[in-house]
Amino acid sequence: MATGTAGVCRGWTTLPIRTPSGEPAPVQSIASGLGYPGDGPQHAFSKDLGRVTYSTVTCGQTPDAFATLCSTKGLNPALESGYAVTHTITVAHQLGSDGLVIAKLSGRGDKDADYVAGVVRERAGA
Incomplete structure (x- = not known):
């Protein structure tokens, strides 16, 4: 779009x-x-x-946003929602601490957790 x-x-x-x-x-x-x-x-x-x-985000950005949401909020989104989370994090940084951002999550991320963990490990050099 x-x-x-x-x-x-x-x-x-x-x-x-x-x-x-x-x-x-x-x-x-x-x-x-x-x-x-x-x-x-x-x-x-x-x-x-x-x-x-x-807006657009890349497939490379999405696992990072997925992992951030898991580690900071304990939420495990589906990768489809991970794209929205990626952009939401960008907007939140632009708005600063006084801003309010709402993102809708759907689906279960447990089906994607192994994939994301592999990407994160690969990027960390493990």
Whole structure:
């Protein structure tokens, strides 16, 4: 949504990430439900109206946010929510200690814990 351009993706008009020829671009995600080049038309409509903004985060940032939430709050989010947590942490730093940020978490992270632990160990050189 943040970098897509107007077009049709899977039968609806939205803002998919597209190839130079206009086809939906291949995308990847470490979270099983997020490897998709576009989102529903209601999101594109809300963005066009200026009611929402979208941002991007990388697959490399998400395990760090997942681990931070686990270690600081004892919460174990699904990796899909980890993307939102990644951006929430960024916004919280921008707002400072007087700011208020709310993030919605969904899913269970126990299915992703081994993957995240492996990434964290790898980055620590273990």
